[in-house]
Amino acid sequence: MLFRDIGDWKKNLPPDEERRLNDTIRKTLDYRQAYRHSSEPRIAQLWCAVLVLQRELTEIQSHMKRMDDIYQAIAGAVNRQQQGKQELFRSLEHY
Secondary structure (H helix, E strand, O other): OOOOOOOHHHHHHHHHHHHHHHHHHHHHHHHHHHHOOOOOHHEEEEEEHHHHHHHHHHHHHHHHHHHHHHHHHHHHHHHHHHHHHHHHHHOOOHO
């Protein structure tokens, strides 16, 4: 055999990566009923992990969109303020 079974392969990951993986696996427990009824529960659990990660990605994208909207609003206000100052300076130059 090319590879031998040495127990919990996750122990060979860096500690922070092992924690991250275990957290993702724990999150799949929400879908336990679904993957237990699958003909291939291990594969189904992997797909549930993909769902968990997709949900997290969607939440992050939503937060980033809100942050971008806030940034754009602030940048627009600063830009309008600077334009107002420039107009004021131009009008003062005429006097």
